[in-house]
Amino acid sequence: MSEDYRSMWQLLGLDLEAHDALLNVLGKAYQDIFLAQKERPRGMEYFDFVMSEVHGLRIRELLDEKAAGRKIIGSYCVFVPEEIVLAANATLVGLCSGADFAMEEVEKCLPRNTCALIKSSFGFKLGKVCPYLESADMIVGENTCDGKKKAYESLKDLVQNLYVMDLPQVKSDQGRALLKAEYQRFQAALEDLTGVAVTAASLKAAIRTVNAKRAAIHRLSSLRKADPAPISGLDALLANQVFFYDAPLRFTKSVNAICDELEKRIAEKAGVFPEKTPRILVSGCPQAVPNWKLPFIVETSGAVIVGEESCVGERGTRNLTDDRGETVEEMLEAIVDRYYQVDCAIFTPNPQRLEHIQEMVAAYQADGVIHYGLQFCQPYLMEAIPVEKTLEQAGIPCLRLETDYSMEDVGQLKTRIEAFIEQLH
Amino acid sequence: MRFAGIDIGSRTIELVVVDDAGEIVCSLQTDTGFDPITAAQKLIAEVHYDRILATGYGRNLFEISFEAPTVTEIKAHARGARVFFPDALTVLDIGGQDSKAIALFANGRVKKFEMNDRCAAGTGKFLEIMARTLGFEIDDFGREALLAQKDLNISSMCTVFAESEVTSLIAKGQSRREIARGLHTSVIRRAAGMINRVSSAGAIVFTGGVAKNPCMSALLRQKLGREILVPDDPQLVGALGAALLAGQDPSTAQTRPIKKMPPAAKEANENDPGQAAPAERTSDRPGI
Numbered sequence: 001m002s003e004d005y006r007s008m009w010q011l012l013g014l015d016l017e018a019h020d021a022l023l024n025v026l027g028k029a030y031q032d033i034f035l036a037q038k039e040r041p042r043g044m045e046y047f048d049f050v051m052s053e054v055h056g057l058r059i060r061e062l063l064d065e066k067a068a069g070r071k072i073i074g075s076y077c078v079f080v081p082e083e084i085v086l087a088a089n090a091t092l093v094g095l096c097s098g099a100d101f102a103m104e105e106v107e108k109c110l111p112r113n114t115c116a117l118i119k120s121s122f123g124f125k126l127g128k129v130c131p132y133l134e135s136a137d138m139i140v141g142e143n144t145c146d147g148k149k150k151a152y153e154s155l156k157d158l159v160q161n162l163y164v165m166d167l168p169q170v171k172s173d174q175g176r177a178l179l180k181a182e183y184q185r186f187q188a189a190l191e192d193l194t195g196v197a198v199t200a201a202s203l204k205a206a207i208r209t210v211n212a213k214r215a216a217i218h219r220l221s222s223l224r225k226a227d228p229a230p231i232s233g234l235d236a237l238l239a240n241q242v243f244f245y246d247a248p249l250r251f252t253k254s255v256n257a258i259c260d261e262l263e264k265r266i267a268e269k270a271g272v273f274p275e276k277t278p279r280i281l282v283s284g285c286p287q288a289v290p291n292w293k294l295p296f297i298v299e300t301s302g303a304v305i306v307g308e309e310s311c312v313g314e315r316g317t318r319n320l321t322d323d324r325g326e327t328v329e330e331m332l333e334a335i336v337d338r339y340y341q342v343d344c345a346i347f348t349p350n351p352q353r354l355e356h357i358q359e360m361v362a363a364y365q366a367d368g369v370i371h372y373g374l375q376f377c378q379p380y381l382m383e384a385i386p387v388e389k390t391l392e393q394a395g396i397p398c399l400r401l402e403t404d405y406s407m408e409d410v411g412q413l414k415t416r417i418e419a420f421i422e423q424l425h
Numbered sequence: 426m427r428f429a430g431i432d433i434g435s436r437t438i439e440l441v442v443v444d445d446a447g448e449i450v451c452s453l454q455t456d457t458g459f460d461p462i463t464a465a466q467k468l469i470a471e472v473h474y475d476r477i478l479a480t481g482y483g484r485n486l487f488e489i490s491f492e493a494p495t496v497t498e499i500k501a502h503a504r505g506a507r508v509f510f511p512d513a514l515t516v517l518d519i520g521g522q523d524s525k526a527i528a529l530f531a532n533g534r535v536k537k538f539e540m541n542d543r544c545a546a547g548t549g550k551f552l553e554i555m556a557r558t559l560g561f562e563i564d565d566f567g568r569e570a571l572l573a574q575k576d577l578n579i580s581s582m583c584t585v586f587a588e589s590e591v592t593s594l595i596a597k598g599q600s601r602r603e604i605a606r607g608l609h610t611s612v613i614r615r616a617a618g619m620i621n622r623v624s625s626a627g628a629i630v631f632t633g634g635v636a637k638n639p640c641m642s643a644l645l646r647q648k649l650g651r652e653i654l655v656p657d658d659p660q661l662v663g664a665l666g667a668a669l670l671a672g673q674d675p676s677t678a679q680t681r682p683i684k685k686m687p688p689a690a691k692e693a694n695e696n697d698p699g700q701a702a703p704a705e706r707t708s709d710r711p712g713i
Contacts, residue, residue, distance in 0.1 A: 392537075402542070409542075411482060415523070416540055419499035423535050 005056045008063065012135060015128040022101065022129045023055060026290055033296045037232055039272045041265070043258030047238050050246055054289070058245060059131040065091055066135070071194045074136030075244075076121060077144060078316035078342060079167055081183060081335050086206035086248070087198040088190035093132050094244025095121060095139065098288035100405045102127030109154050115377040116404035117286065118151045125158050132245075136161065138193055140186075143167050144346045145379050163189055169346055180336045187332070203331045207323045213248045214317045216255035221314060223262045224306045225364050227279070228271020230262040233305025234295045235272075240312050241289045273304045278424040279365055283309035283357050283387065284372035285380050286316075291405060294372055297414050303421045306364040309357050310372075315342060318356075345379035353383065354390055361396055367424040368397040370417070375404045397423050429474035430667025432501065433461050433483030436521035436549060436634065439664035440468045447508075447669055452661055457483070462490050478671035480663050482522065496670055498663050499527055499538050505666030506630040507533050509656040515624040517616060517645075518663070519635035521549045526619035539619040546582040547615035549635045554584055555608045558591050559601050566605060567638035573606035582611055606640070613644040620649065628652035632662040 009019055030051055034044075050058070062072050071090040073080075076097070085092040100116070101123035109126070110119055124130035133139065141152035141164040149164075156162050165182050168175030191197055220239060223230055239255055246254075265271065280303045282294065287310060295305050309315055321338040325331035343353035361369060369391055373381040384400045391398040399420040403409055427450060432439045438457050442450040453468050461483045469477065479487040484495040502518040502525070516527040522545050528536045545551050556566040577599055581587045587608070594604050620629060629651055631642055636659035646653045656662055 412523070412540065412542070414485070415482070415497055415499070416538075418495075419497040419535065419538060422497060422500045 005060070008060060009055075009131060012059075012131050013128060014131060014134065018102075018127050019055070019129045022099075022127075025099075027052075029290055029292065033292050034234060034238065037234065037272070037299075039270075040235060041231055041258055041261050043254065043261050044235050044238075046254040046257070047235070047242055050242050051238070051289075054245060055131050059135060061247065062091065062093065062132075062135050066137070071137040071190075072132075072135050073190070074132055074139045076140070076148070077142045078311045079142050079144070079339055079344075080140045080165065081186070081339060082210045082248075083203065083206045083321060083331075083335050084183060084187050084198065085190060086209060087203040088187065088194045089196040089202070090137075090190060090194050091247075093136070094288065095133050095136070096124040096130035096288075097121045098291035098405065099123075101129060109158075110151060113376050114151070115145075115147055115374045117288070117374055117377070118147050120288075120405060122151070122155070122158075125155070133159070138163050138189070140165060144344065145377070147376070147378075167346070169348055171340065171347055176336065176340055179340055180332070183332060183336060183339075198328055200326060200328050200331065203328055204323060204325075207321045207331060207335070209248050209252075211320045211323060212252045213243065213255075214320055216252045216259070217243060217317045219259045220255055220262070221307065223259060223266060226266045226271075227277075227365065228269065228275040229273055229277065229279070229304045229306060230265040230271055231258070232272045232299055233280070233282070233308075234292065234299055237287060237292070237295055237305070237308060237312070240308060240310075240317070241287070243317065244288075244312070273299075278303040278367045278421050279306045280304065280421075280424075281307045281309060281357070281360055281364060281366035281369045282313075282372050283360075283369055284384065285374045285377055286311040286313075287372070288312060293403070293405070293407070293410065293413070294370070294401070294417075297410070297417050298370065298421075301414065301418045301421055303417075303424070306366055307360050309353075309360050311342075311344070314360065315344070315353075315356070318342075345383045350383065354387060357387060357391070358394065358396075361391070366396075368399065368420060370420070371398060371400045373400065373402045375402050426476070426672065427474045428668050428672035429469065429472060429477040430501065430664040430669070430671055431465060431469065431477060431479050431481075431487065432498070432661075432663035432667060433457065433465055433479060433481040433487055434521050434634075434663075435482055435523075437660065438464055438468060438481070438483070439661050440465075440472065441661055441664040441668045442472050442474050443665070443668045443672060445672070447673065449665065449668075452658075452664070454660070462486060476671045478667045480667040481520075496667055498523070499525055499540075500535055501663045501666035501670065502632050503527050503529055503533065503535050503666065504669050505662035505664075506632055506656070508665060508669070509662075510628070510630050510654050513630040513654065514627050515620065515629045517620055517629050517631050517636075518633040519548060519612075519616065519631075519641070520633040520660075520663075521545075524548050524616060524619065524633075524635075526616070526623045528623040537623045539622050541615075541619070545584055547612045549633070551582075551584050551587070551612065552608070552635065552638065554588060555591060555605070558588050559595070559605055561601070561605065567609065567640035569602050570605035570609045570640040571643060573600065573602040575603055575606070576610050577603045577607035579604070579607040579611045582615060587611075609638075609640045609644055613641065613648050616645065617648045626651065628654050630654045630656070632656065632659045634660040636660075 073085050073090050073092050074095040082092045097120040105126040106119045106122045139162050143149040143166045168178045319338050322334040371384045388398045429442045440453045477493050479495045480501040488495045506516045514529050518525045524541045527538045530536045556563050636655045642653045
């Protein structure tokens with residue numbers, strides 16, 4: 001890394017030594033997991049570059065945006081509406097999570113048996129290794145599960161600029177009204193922060209930008225229906241992860257470029273794995289960078305992941321926002337409609353998720369489903385049981401896993417996953 | 426053609442060779458020790474075979490060292506159990522570090538399985554450490570536990586916590602046999618839970634080294650009210666299953682002969698594979 005980045009990180013208040021250690025581990029993991037794959041699409045070079053610069057060039061860009069007067073909004077959840085952020089002349093980025101860091105410090109603030117995702121986000125803050133968090137002008141928390149909403153009470157003491165959004169947990173008229181009221185409050189908070197009023201024109205442009213980004217990801221997902229699979233699940237997951245970091249227009253263009261390449265591959269019947277390789281749908285908890293343990297084990301054990309029913313995946317990106325509204329109010333309604341369909345396990349009841357999993361199994365011709373649950377993530381772990389039952393009744397093999405970001409269960413996971421893949425042959 | 430299956434477990438390594446008809450030609454066993462690859466190398470140098478398939482927790486290490494294909498313990502035990510009990514629909518395998526409950530389809534394919542999480546709670550290692558804490562030889566542990574007048578409740582399944590619980594029960598002057606029985610009961614409770622999650626009725630084939638412990642099958646029968654079938658030499662079932670799969674299962678059609686020997690092991694091994702192979706040893710164990 002250049003000295004330029006080191007001084008940038010220092011200015012952001014990062015712990016340089018710890019941050020070096022993190023980047024070393026990340027670089028090594030990326031090498032072993034991604035670059036070691038065979039027959040990767042050439043378009044993945046772009047994502048390799050993004051990952052190599054995820055704490056470098058991208059942060060530099062964000063700081064340049066800040067210098068030019070834009071605000072940076074950090075988020076932990078797909079319920080934070082990017083359309084409104086963009087319309088208020090701000091940039092939305094996903095905040096760091098996905099790896100164990102500074103756990104001794106974290107366990108001074110949070111119970112040990114808190115889910116890995118929440119502990120990780122605290123670890124990146126307490127370990128001072130997340131440049132996104134340190135660059136953010138506003139950090140948006142959201143009252144999803146009990147773990148997250150209580151954790152934000154503690155995070156408030158660790159950061160200066162936490163904004164907490166309430167979310168409904170029941171899909172009713174009142175629930176929708178709450179979501180709308182919260183999005184309006186969020187819009188006002190953003191306008192206050194940026195000094196820029198959301199207008200019909202800026203909101204319309206923002207909706208189109210975000211829709212284009214989602215449409216590109218939909219296109220990529222849809223190409224994964226082919227057998228042989230034209231792209232590995234790991235690479236597709238990476239695109240879904242970079243969705244949260246990259247500049248929207250550039251991301252859209254790069255994903256579409258990969259799709260052009262994949263279409264040629266499909267026409268030539270060329271794949272990253274042989275035809276008839278067992279096809280797996282992963283369903284459950286989000287997989288933020290660098291949470292690659294599960295897909296790595298699956299794809300080095302003789303199967304290919306063809307879809308992610310996840311917030312980092314189709315659950316997060318599935319729907320587009322209707323862009324036909326003419327007023328801010330009409331478009332806000334459309335935004336609420338769009339986000340209201342996200343079938344997060346915090347909702348009760350949540351039958352749409354079960355339907356979506358089955359739809360995805362059919363659409364992607366999955367031979368089996370791996371339900372990925374983070375330990376102590378009650379909503380997803382609880383839903384895993386009805387998911388498994390329903391799939392089994394439909395004759396679709398399902399493997400329920402509970403894991404975290406540590407490496408201590410890799411051997412056991414490998415045995416389970418291999419045995420599951422053997423079942424699919 | 427002769428097909429070998431090697432089961433590299435955390436405690437022991439088993440090797441079984443079968444012929445074209447699936448009949449066992451020989452079987453060998455050794456301790457895994459701290460160098461499983463050398464131990465495995467020594468075993469395979471003693472037998473003739475055309476193809477080999479590895480299973481067990483050390484299978485991936487074997488795969489890298491010998492370029493041999495692998496199969497999970499789950500599939501291997503399912504296949505091996507069917508040799509002894511062709512109609513079996515449920516298999517319980519308790520080995521050194523892992524325990525698994527496996528449900529089968531009528532045709533023998535794996536339908537569903539459950540496996541212990543991470544630690545050695547409820548496995549052979551747990552029983553071994555507890556036997557040592559109580560001063561029993563591992564082979565006597567189950568027999569002694571069966572002689573107990575009553576069960577002492579052991580509340581902890583974590584090996585380290587259970588060990589301190591046992592130590593404090595000894596200090597209170599409780600009977601060693603009764604403590605032993607309580608420990609067996611706590612392992613059975615866990616195994617029964619796993620079995621119930623995959624299957625609800627019918628006979629259970631009990632495999633893996635722990636199946637040799639008579640208290641385990643007795644308590645399991647009592648707890649579940651289901652028939653418990655223990656093959657002779659239950660610890661060989663995984664290796665036997667792997668051997669049969671090496672020869673018979675079309676899904677392991679990619680099976681190929683060993684291409685290379687690990688350099689370190691080759692140097693250490695005096696039985697140069699280029700020379701005439703040593704005479705095969707047939708297992709002195711009856712049954713398999």
